[in-house]
Amino acid sequence: xxxxxxxxxxxxxxxxxxxxxxxxxxxxxxxxxxxxxxxxxxxxxxxxxxxxxxxxxxxxxxxxxxxxxxxxxxxxxxxxxxxxxxxxxxxxxxxxxxxxxxxxxxxxxxxxxxxxxxxxxxxxxxxxxxxxxxxxxxxxxxxxxxxxxxxxxxxxxxxxxxxxxxxxxxxxxxxxxxxxxxxxxxxxxxxxxxxxxxxxxxxxxxxxxxxxxxxxxxxxxxxxxxxxxxxxxxxxxxxxxxxxxxxxxxxxxxxxxxxxxxxxxxxxxxxxxxxxxxxxxxxxxxxxxxxxxxxxxxxxxxxxxxxxxxxxxxxxxxxxxxxxxxxxxxxxxxxxxxxxxxxxxxxxxxxxxxxxxxxxxxxxxxxxxxxxxxxxxxxxxxxxxxxxxxxxxxxxxxxxxxxxxxxxxxxxxxxxxxxxxxxxxxxxxxxxxxxxxxxxxxxxxxxxxxxxxxxxxxxxxxxx
RNA sequence: GCCAGGGUGGCGGAACGGCUACGCAAUCGCCUGCAGAGCGAUUCCAUUCCGGUUCGAGUCCGGACCCUGGCUCCA
Numbered sequence: 180x181x182x183x184x185x186x187x188x189x190x191x192x193x194x195x196x197x198x199x200x201x202x203x204x205x206x207x208x209x210x211x212x213x214x215x216x217x218x219x220x221x222x223x224x225x226x227x228x229x230x231x232x233x234x235x236x237x238x239x240x241x242x243x244x245x246x247x248x249x250x251x252x253x254x255x256x257x258x259x260x261x262x263x264x265x266x267x268x269x270x271x272x273x274x275x276x277x278x279x280x281x282x283x284x285x286x287x288x289x290x291x292x293x294x295x296x297x298x299x300x301x302x303x304x305x306x307x308x309x310x311x312x313x314x315x316x317x318x319x320x321x322x323x324x325x326x327x328x329x330x331x332x333x334x335x336x337x338x339x340x341x342x343x344x345x346x347x348x349x350x351x352x353x354x355x356x357x358x359x360x361x362x363x364x365x366x367x368x369x370x371x372x373x374x375x376x377x378x379x380x381x382x383x384x385x386x387x388x389x390x391x392x393x394x395x396x397x398x399x400x401x402x403x404x405x406x407x408x409x410x411x412x413x414x415x416x417x418x419x420x421x422x423x424x425x426x427x428x429x430x431x432x433x434x435x436x437x438x439x440x441x442x443x444x445x446x447x448x449x450x451x452x453x454x455x456x457x458x459x460x461x462x463x464x465x466x467x468x469x470x471x472x473x474x475x476x477x478x479x480x481x482x483x484x485x486x487x488x489x490x491x492x493x494x495x496x497x498x499x500x501x502x503x504x505x506x507x508x509x510x511x512x513x514x515x516x517x518x519x520x521x522x523x524x525x526x527x528x529x530x531x532x533x534x535x536x537x538x539x540x541x542x543x544x545x546x547x548x549x550x551x552x553x554x555x556x557x558x559x560x561x562x563x564x565x566x567x568x569x570x571x572x573x574x575x576x577x578x579x580x581x582x583x584x585x586x587x588x589x590x591x592x593x594x595x596x597x598x599x600x601x602x603x604x605x606x607x608x609x610x611x612x613x614x615x616x617x618x619x620x621x622x623x624x625x626x627x628x629x630x631x632x633x634x635x636x637x638x639x640x641x642x643x
Numbered sequence: 644g645c646c647a648g649g650g651u652g653g654c655g656g657a658a659c660g661g662c663u664a665c666g667c668a669a670u671c672g673c674c675u676g677c678a679g680a681g682c683g684a685u686u687c688c689a690u691u692c693c694g695g696u697u698c699g700a701g702u703c704c705g706g707a708c709c710c711u712g713g714c715u716c717c718a
Contacts, residue, residue, distance in 0.1 A: 480648095482710095486655085
């Protein structure tokens with residue numbers, strides 16, 4: 180099976196071959212920490228997470244870097260408004276960011292570089308660009324000279340000649356030589372932090388940070404760079420120009436972008452009142468895994484329409500998947516297996532992998548899983564599933580979940596003695612068909628948060 | 644205005660030009676002391692519209708309508 184990814188740069192699915200055998204270097208555009216992340220931002224992080232987990236599933240080791248943008252107009256303005264230091268202000272939202280990704284079971288990247296910790300690296304890079312003639316100073320700012328970089332526009336598929344300078348901005352509003360040029364460093368402003376001592380200009384602009392930090396932690400050329408689709412232009416386009424101009428080497432081999440998330444078919448915005456955060460989802464009583472499932476269930480290159488109805492459905496599916504896996508975990512039967520069911524294990528594993536190999540086709544992977552679930556349930560019903568089979572399916576589900584990250588299996592925890600006793604009492608009552616007593620105990624347990632389910636293999640409990 | 648990507652059942656969401664994806668919801672039955680889970684069956688004219696190519700179109704071509712994003716330093 181061949182792993183393929185859609186590369187924004189070529190506009191095609193390409194066979195994935197990392198630069199170094201068995202190892203993948205990836206950079207993911209991270210948060211600007213001036214407020215809570217909304218679920219659209221979170222989708223992009225979950226996408227990067229699934230990608231990374233799948234690379235590991237395939238046997239690669241991955242080194243992942245995600246930037247934290249703590250220096251930009253928004254963070255500066257907000258920290259000033261609240262009269263706290265920039266650091267103090269952004270620390271708060273960095274904490275929230277890490278809480279969110281923990282809740283969504285996103286694996287930690289290897290490095291989370293903060294922009295304010297890498298001013299020197301950026302300055303060095305700007306200096307190289309100035310020395311090489313790719314950049315120029317103008318009134319205290321530094322700009323990248325787009326006309327010096329012939330491939331500019333290739334990623335975004337915008338021809339330089341087609342950029343219409345006067346379309347949206349008045350050309351003479353900016354003191355650039357060419358309106359298409361973009362800022363590497365911004366002019367010093369009164370009261371702003373200015374941290375580019377090396378070249379004596381204002382603070383670095385947005386785009387340069389990803390280039391400088393990516394090169395520092397992953398080298399001049401990386402395998403994969405991820406981000407939201409709205410980063411393609413100008414952000415990623417500018418990253419390519421800066422980085423390749425500075426190093427003379429290819430910057431990114433595979434560009435992968437995640438589509439937008441819509442809410443009720445509309446763009447999320449505060450004014451529409453459809454700005455949703457993970458906390459907002461949880462306040463409505465949904466588990467973080469339900470949101471993650473919604474993300475993972477759709478393809479990353481499709482727009483995802485979030486509705487409260489859809490996340491409600493999602494929750495039900497998750498319950499059933501969890502129960503299915505738990506049922507397998509505790510399965511014990513004298514049933515003999517047959518060849519068909521044994522072959523289903525390998526067949527499903529293969530299907531899962533070939534779907535995922537196809538540019539992370541998670542919806543297809545889920546179809547494989549659900550087909551298997553149905554067949555296994557039928558086998559249980561027909562008493563054709565052996566204990567060994569169940570164990571194999573159980574392990575297979577856990578393996579899939581190492582990529583998907585949606586199952587919440589109850590740990591094999593001991594119940595308090597009191598509850599154990601009640602369950603025992605209820606079993607006794609059921610044996611002598613004292614159902615009134617049995618139902619009463621079940622009700623009491625439910626009030627204590629324990630739900631009982633009677634199955635062929637005996638009574639099972641789960642937390643409410 | 645320009646550029647790019649889209650419009651699939653009640654909802655979500657897949658699909659090398661070809662064989663009911665899948666999930667959720669709904670209805671009925673089986674199982675169960677009951678409940679839950681599970682199983683079986685079923686319902687619903689699903690591919691935005693109009694033409695065309697083809698033995699065959701959700702998929703390719705042309706046109707229309709609608710949606711989303713981008714269009715340079717946070718408009």
